[in-house]
Amino acid sequence: MHRKQAKKILSSIYLNLITLLGIIVLLGVIVIMSFQSQDWLLNTSEVRNKILETHAAINSVESKNKTFLITGERINRERYKSAELLADVKIVDLKERTTTNDDQQENVKKLDSLFQLKKAEMSELVALHDTGDTMEAVSIVSSISRQELKNEIAEVIEDMLEVNEQLFTNRNKDFNLYYYASILILLFGIGYMIYGLYRVKSQLIPIFERLNNANEILNKEIDLKNSEITLRQKQMAINEQLIDQLKEKNKELNQFAYIASHDLQEPLRTVDNFVTIFEDDYAEKLDDDAHTYFDFIKGATSRMRNLINGLLQYSRIGRSGEIEAVNLNDILEDIKKDFAQRIEESDAQILSQPLPTIQGYKIELKQLFANLVGNSLKFVPEDRNPVINIDVYESNNNYQITISDNGIGIPEKYLSKIFDMFTRLHSETAYSGQGIGLAFCKKITELHGGIISVDSNEGEGTTFMVILKKDLTS
Numbered sequence: 001m002h003r004k005q006a007k008k009i010l011s012s013i014y015l016n017l018i019t020l021l022g023i024i025v026l027l028g029v030i031v032i033m034s035f036q037s038q039d040w041l042l043n044t045s046e047v048r049n050k051i052l053e054t055h056a057a058i059n060s061v062e063s064k065n066k067t068f069l070i071t072g073e074r075i076n077r078e079r080y081k082s083a084e085l086l087a088d089v090k091i092v093d094l095k096e097r098t099t100t101n102d103d104q105q106e107n108v109k110k111l112d113s114l115f116q117l118k119k120a121e122m123s124e125l126v127a128l129h130d131t132g133d134t135m136e137a138v139s140i141v142s143s144i145s146r147q148e149l150k151n152e153i154a155e156v157i158e159d160m161l162e163v164n165e166q167l168f169t170n171r172n173k174d175f176n177l178y179y180y181a182s183i184l185i186l187l188f189g190i191g192y193m194i195y196g197l198y199r200v201k202s203q204l205i206p207i208f209e210r211l212n213n214a215n216e217i218l219n220k221e222i223d224l225k226n227s228e229i230t231l232r233q234k235q236m237a238i239n240e241q242l243i244d245q246l247k248e249k250n251k252e253l254n255q256f257a258y259i260a261s262h263d264l265q266e267p268l269r270t271v272d273n274f275v276t277i278f279e280d281d282y283a284e285k286l287d288d289d290a291h292t293y294f295d296f297i298k299g300a301t302s303r304m305r306n307l308i309n310g311l312l313q314y315s316r317i318g319r320s321g322e323i324e325a326v327n328l329n330d331i332l333e334d335i336k337k338d339f340a341q342r343i344e345e346s347d348a349q350i351l352s353q354p355l356p357t358i359q360g361y362k363i364e365l366k367q368l369f370a371n372l373v374g375n376s377l378k379f380v381p382e383d384r385n386p387v388i389n390i391d392v393y394e395s396n397n398n399y400q401i402t403i404s405d406n407g408i409g410i411p412e413k414y415l416s417k418i419f420d421m422f423t424r425l426h427s428e429t430a431y432s433g434q435g436i437g438l439a440f441c442k443k444i445t446e447l448h449g450g451i452i453s454v455d456s457n458e459g460e461g462t463t464f465m466v467i468l469k470k471d472l473t474s
Contacts, residue, residue, distance in 0.1 A: 019192060043097070044168040047104070050094045051164060055157045057087040058115055062150070065122040069129050077126075084119060091115060101167065107160045114153050121146060323472050326362045328355035328369070328401075332390070335370050342377050352390035356399050359471040360448050368444040369403075371437040372464050376405035379462075398450065401466045409458040418454065441466075448472060 064080040091112050098104035332352060336343065343350070350373070358365075373388060380386045386405060393400040410418060419442040441464075445452040449469030456462040 024189070044164060044171055047094075047097050048161065048164045048168070050090070050097055051157060051160050054087070054090040054094050054111070055153075057083065057090045058118070058153060061087050062118070062122070065125065069125060072129065080122075080126075084122075087115065101163070103163050104160060107156055107163065111153065111156045111160070114149060114156065118149055118153065121149070323359055324362060325357055326360050326365050327357045328365070331355075331362075331366050331369055332373075334366060335373050338370065339374065339377060346377065346380065346386050348377055348386035348388065350388045350390070353392050355390070355392060355401070356394070356470075358399065358448075358468055359473050360468070361444075364444045364447060368441050368466070371441050372403045372466075375437065376403065376407055376462075379407040380405070381408055398467050398469055401468065402463055403466070404461060404463040406461040409460055409462055410454065410456040411458050412456075415454055415456065419452070 061080065061083045064076065064083045068076040068080045091108065095105070095108045095112070098108055332350075332355060336350060342348070376388045377386050384406060386407065389402075389404045391402045391404075393402075419438050442452055445466055445468065449472060450467040452467075453465045454462060455465070
């Protein structure tokens with residue numbers, strides 16, 4: 001039912017809008033035509049004035065010609081010539097003003113021809129005056145042809161005025177027609193719009209009542225949602241407080257790891273020193289089993305020292321210096337120099353795209369890439385030359401750098417553990433190391449607002465994907 005009523009209201013609104021649009025378009029057309037008609041009326045009035053001005057200019061030429069013939073003065077001769085030029089200009093202007101009317105164009109052409117005859121007659125009188133032939137000049141002035149020419153000019157002017165008057169009358173009728181038609185259409189449009197609004201209003205009142213009821217229900221739901229939002233905000237504040245506490249605890253934990261690892265160095269050195277002294281002092285009294293046991297003790301202390309040093313270095317990540325612009329191409333070149341002997345011995349290839357410059361910690365970034373490249377050089381079958389490919393992909397705020405190799409690969413069951421501290425997949429005799437390099441890589445990557453992941457096929461190779469934020473300061 002509501003859908004049918006809404007469809008009916010929309011149909012009424014569309015009908016009213018379409019009708020109103022049609023009225024506006026029609027009214028616009030009529031207004032435009034009314035303005036055009038008004039322009040025609042103004043043009044017709046201007047043409048009438050131009051006709052009268054042209055006639056006056058022609059009469060002025062004849063008057064100034066007579067004045068010169070009577071007085072013979074030079075200034076009157078100049079005035080006569082100026083009036084003659086002005087009359088020519090007026091005729092040309094009149095011709096341009098009447099280009100849309102063929103009858104008027106014909107009349108202007110006839111007027112121009114008659115004026116040219118008039119000019120020739122007046123020029124002949126001036127020439128007779130200059131030669132002193134007064135009798136001939138008097139005969140021309142009093143001739144019937146001269147009066148007939150003047151009358152013909154007057155008749156042409158009169159015809160032009162009559163044509164112009166008829167045009168003015170017709171155009172005035174058109175203007176009045178457009179004017180009254182626009183008023184009627186405007187009144188009809190206003191009336192129809194009022195009627196349409198009344199119809200729509202009568203259809204909308206029941207809907208408004210239902211909307212008010214729905215609005216009250218919605219307000220209650222909004223109040224409920226606001227309560228939930230307030231509760232969430234309180235929870236978020238608690239979460240932020242917990243995060244701050246967690247950061248503080250993490251800072252304290254790092255400090256503890258630093259202090260603990262530093263303090264553990266001394267007893268290890270003491271044990272190692274006493275074992276060495278004991279072995280040197282009692283070397284002749286100890287049998288082979290005792291020497292073996294002492295070797296186990298020294299090996300264990302050495303491994304313990306390496307683990308403590310690794311823990312110490314792990315706690316120092318992010319404390320090496322300030323954030324600066326780091327050119328990763330320079331970092332890669334330094335790493336190649338560090339591994340130059342291993343690269344030469346294994347005939348390794350390191351193929352890299354141009355690397356970006358990012359804002360970060362230089363020492364940590366070098367350690368990150370040194371660990372990854374070092375692993376790619378280390379974990380390779382003896383019958384295979386290492387090939388390392390480094391590619392870069394850019395997004396809006398990050399760089400993704402992939403380091404792929406053709407090494408021994410990583411078994412799938414260990415992929416989720418390799419970034420944990422002290423995780424080793426091979427024995428010390430097979431591959432050296434302490435199992436902390438990839439843990440370093442993870443922490444350094446997170447320090448730079450990114451993540452590190454791995455994809456590997458056992459026996460074929462491994463690809464590490466490192467995503468780093470472009471600028472840690474932003």
